[in-house]
Amino acid sequence: MDTTALLNCELFLFDMDGTLYLGDDVYEGAVELMEDLPRLGKRYIYLTNNSSRAGTDYIGRLRRLGFPCEPENVFTSGMATGEYLQQNHPGARVYLAGTKAFYRELVSYGIDLVNDELGHTDVRDVDVVVQGFDTELVYEKLDLACHFLRRGATFIAANPDWVCPMPADEVLPDCGSICALLTASSGVKPFYIGKPNRAMIDVISKMTGIPNERICAVGDRLYTDIAVAQNAGSVSVLVLSGETTREMVDAAERQPDYILADVAELHRILKEQA
Numbered sequence: 001m002d003t004t005a006l007l008n009c010e011l012f013l014f015d016m017d018g019t020l021y022l023g024d025d026v027y028e029g030a031v032e033l034m035e036d037l038p039r040l041g042k043r044y045i046y047l048t049n050n051s052s053r054a055g056t057d058y059i060g061r062l063r064r065l066g067f068p069c070e071p072e073n074v075f076t077s078g079m080a081t082g083e084y085l086q087q088n089h090p091g092a093r094v095y096l097a098g099t100k101a102f103y104r105e106l107v108s109y110g111i112d113l114v115n116d117e118l119g120h121t122d123v124r125d126v127d128v129v130v131q132g133f134d135t136e137l138v139y140e141k142l143d144l145a146c147h148f149l150r151r152g153a154t155f156i157a158a159n160p161d162w163v164c165p166m167p168a169d170e171v172l173p174d175c176g177s178i179c180a181l182l183t184a185s186s187g188v189k190p191f192y193i194g195k196p197n198r199a200m201i202d203v204i205s206k207m208t209g210i211p212n213e214r215i216c217a218v219g220d221r222l223y224t225d226i227a228v229a230q231n232a233g234s235v236s237v238l239v240l241s242g243e244t245t246r247e248m249v250d251a252a253e254r255q256p257d258y259i260l261a262d263v264a265e266l267h268r269i270l271k272e273q274a
């Protein structure tokens with residue numbers, strides 16, 4: 001295995017569920033890897049497509065599980081949306097259909113939101129509609145978003161997931177499903193920010209000053225964690241500790257750059273070369 005591309009990476013983006021832990025069960029060696037990365041000269045970010053929760057919610061959860069985590073180590077698709085709006089739509093007037101947590105996140109990025117935390121507004125014209133994984137959805141938000149989109153507002157969605165997996169084989173309708181409703185009613189399709197779309201890595205690259213080819217995405221899902229790296233020209237590491245089996249990788253059209261058993265193996269490779 002030629003590990004050159006992997007070792008050249010300065011920043012590692014980690015998926016969480018199926019990569020570092022499963023539910024509340026932390027994988028062996030996962031905490032040790034994260035604690036050791038600074039010593040190995042590597043930066044890291046915990047990356048999630050979930051735009052219903054704030055970055056700070058993840059800091060608490062990760063620390064409870066024993067992982068090192070500072071505010072700069074967490075990045076959600078909601079935060080990526082804030083960065084993206086700052087970088088690409090400066091000064092835009094934005095209608096947000098999302099949770100209160102997402103609302104406060106966008107406020108912290110200085111985004112000019114026309115609505116309040118609950119989605120109310122009297123404004124009848126905006127530049128951008130942002131849709132999130134809105135677990136606090138009410139009809140008024142759909143009504144307003146549809147109204148703005150039909151009048152030419154740009155449609156941006158935090159993450160493309162159709163459903164959010166839950167225990168006991170349940171799912172929650174996610175951002176992609178809400179967007180499908182809005183597309184059906186307005187005729188407008190969204191620009192998605194979260195994995196597998198390269199925007200997620202592009203904004204991190206701009207934010208950190210690290211070029212895409214020196215960023216490595218580590219995860220257990222081919223169609224999100226690995227695809228985002230491939231779409232952005234970054235390095236990809238698939239770990240077989242989550243939902244992808246060896247047979248599934250073999251059948252994949254495009255192979256990840258590296259296929260490892262788990263993050264403990266990634267740690268061994270990084271340590272050997274240090």
Ligand SMILES: [Mg+2]
Pocket residue numbers: 015016017018019219220221242
């Ligand atoms: Mg995962």
